[in-house]
Amino acid sequence: xxxxxxxxxxxxxxxxxxxxxxxSGRSDLFPKLVSMQKLIDAQNFVVYRINGSGLPSKQRLxxxxxxxxxxxxxxxxxxxxxxxxxxxxxxxxxxxxLMWNGRDSDSTAETPDFAAFTQRLKPHLLPFAGVAFxxxxxxxxxxxxxxxxxxxxxxxxxxxxxxxRSCQIMMELxxxxxxxxxxxxxxxxxxxxxxxxxxxxxxxxxxAEKLGLSVHTVNAYLGSATIKLDSVNRIQAIAKAIRFxxxx
Amino acid sequence: xxxxxxxxxxxxxxARAVAPSNAMSRDQLILQLTAVAGPAYLQPxxxxxxxxxxxxxxxxxxxxxxxxxGLDFVVSSDWPFxxxxxxxxxxxxxxxxxxELEKSMSLFQxxxxxxxxxxxxxxxxxxxxxxxxxxxxxxxxxxxxxxxDSLLLSPERLRxxxxxxxxxxxxxxxxxxxxxxxxDLTERELECLFWIAEGKTSDExxxxxxxSRNTINNYIxxxxxxxxxxxxxxxxxxxxxxxxx
Numbered sequence: 135x136x137x138x139x140x141x142x143x144x145x146x147x148x149x150x151x152x153x154x155x156x157x158s159g160r161s162d163l164f165p166k167l168v169s170m171q172k173l174i175d176a177q178n179f180v181v182y183r184i185n186g187s188g189l190p191s192k193q194r195l196x197x198x199x200x201x202x203x204x205x206x207x208x209x210x211x212x213x214x215x216x217x218x219x220x221x222x223x224x225x226x227x228x229x230x231x232l233m234w235n236g237r238d239s240d241s242t243a244e245t246p247d248f249a250a251f252t253q254r255l256k257p258h259l260l261p262f263a264g265v266a267f268x269x270x271x272x273x274x275x276x277x278x279x280x281x282x283x284x285x286x287x288x289x290x291x292x293x294x295x296x297x298x299r300s301c302q303i304m305m306e307l308x309x310x311x312x313x314x315x316x317x318x319x320x321x322x323x324x325x326x327x328x329x330x331x332x333x334x335x336x337x338x339x340x341x342a343e344k345l346g347l348s349v350h351t352v353n354a355y356l357g358s359a360t361i362k363l364d365s366v367n368r369i370q371a372i373a374k375a376i377r378f379x380x381x382x
Numbered sequence: 383x384x385x386x387x388x389x390x391x392x393x394x395x396x397a398r399a400v401a402p403s404n405a406m407s408r409d410q411l412i413l414q415l416t417a418v419a420g421p422a423y424l425q426p427x428x429x430x431x432x433x434x435x436x437x438x439x440x441x442x443x444x445x446x447x448x449x450x451x452g453l454d455f456v457v458s459s460d461w462p463f464x465x466x467x468x469x470x471x472x473x474x475x476x477x478x479x480x481x482e483l484e485k486s487m488s489l490f491q492x493x494x495x496x497x498x499x500x501x502x503x504x505x506x507x508x509x510x511x512x513x514x515x516x517x518x519x520x521x522x523x524x525x526x527x528x529x530x531d532s533l534l535l536s537p538e539r540l541r542x543x544x545x546x547x548x549x550x551x552x553x554x555x556x557x558x559x560x561x562x563x564x565x566d567l568t569e570r571e572l573e574c575l576f577w578i579a580e581g582k583t584s585d586e587x588x589x590x591x592x593x594s595r596n597t598i599n600n601y602i603x604x605x606x607x608x609x610x611x612x613x614x615x616x617x618x619x620x621x622x623x624x625x626x627x
Contacts (some may be wrong), residue, residue: 376622
């Protein structure tokens with residue numbers, strides 16, 4: 135949200151996420167995650183994303199990246215069983231980091247000077263303690279970056295630092311996905327115009343009149359856009375087009 | 383009398399505006415913030431964050447209420463009221479045009495722009511201002527900062543400030559029970575919307591939810607009435623734009 139005047143700023147102080155900074159693959163994220171893990175002396179990291187953008191009851195956590203290694207299937211299952219539901223519920227309303235204590239009494243995750251800005255998950259469910267940073271980007275790409283350890287004592291400074299970096303990683307992950315769907319280039323200007331007007335509540339006849347086309351042509355454009363967006367009907371196509379930013 | 387007050391407040395503002403931006407370390411910032419952590423302390427929290435980045439005035443607004451008129455979308459601000467009122471509609475209209483993906487990819491990234499020439503600003507404040515967005519749950523917020531010299535604001539500090547402002551906003555949202563953003567749609571209506579957005583027909587949804595097709599159509603009609611939309615397509619577009627599905 136910002137005022138957009140005719141003249142835009144071009145000062146050197148401007149920082150923006152430029153496409154040229156983009157990473158080339160998921161493997162580029164590993165070193166970043168490992169260095170975050172080292173910063174707080176954690177044993178493992180996991181990146182979870184929430185699949186489906188529907189109702190909370192229909193969503194679940196999907197493990198995208200981890201370094202649990204061969205223990206992954208067991209760990210992942212235990213983790214999701216313990217905290218999956220609570221984490222999906224949490225990200226719907228809050229940005230505060232989550233922490234939990236492990237099963238043993240000495241397996242704790244602490245942050246004495248930042249407790250007010252963290253929330254606790256139910257303790258003693260897992261063999262390890264940890265911290266989970268929620269990242270909500272919008273309608274897609276939401277999730278958590280989780281660090282686990284037998285014991286962790288986090289300085290407030292570290293939490294802010296890691297949470298900021300977590301957001302960056304989730305954005306990079308989303309940008310990788312975006313490049314895999316080539317629909318954007320494929321959609322023609324006319325198709326985008328028709329989708330936009332349909333999303334604004336216009337029926338085909340109105341769109342035809344507005345664009346100076348026949349109704350059949352409009353329907354053909356909407357049909358081809360639907361196919362390009364890998365959708366079964368125009369309503370799904372409109373939903374996808376908005377989610378991916380082809381129309382507003 | 384009036385003059386005295388305005389002078390007093392002016393010097394007060396001057397004092398805070400000239401505070402050097404590198405005065406406060408992140409540790410000191412957090413120490414100060416911890417003292418005011420909690421649902422009732424959004425304003426002091428934002429004030430501290432504004433000082434931390436070296437800006438002079440803050441405005442925290444919700445980006446998702448832009449369809450509504452009035453100033454409801456402004457959550458908290460110490461901008462002069464006239465400035466808020468003058469700019470409210472313009473500030474929000476630009477945002478609505480960007481695509482969802484673009485918005486998602488620009489979170490916590492400071493954006494700089496100019497306020498129009500014909501608005502009155504507090505003395506010493508630059509027309510070049512900074513805005514950054516962040517999400518708390520399904521709500522997207524924008525933090526807009528006025529500064530003496532916005533070029534001096536550091537992106538790292540702004541990112542920290544955005545994140546911590548999000549923490550504060552999380553407190554106040556936790557207080558509200560039901561998400562007010564649901565536009566009074568029922569669970570069933572939202573469920574129907576979700577499936578329609580997935581490309582399902584009324585018949586298919588009837589099958590999935592185990593209720594009759596007519597009931598589904600009634601739900602959808604009701605959604606269109608509540609959201610003031612004319613067609614199914616528009617209702618879905620509305621739901622996606624507002625993150626309801």
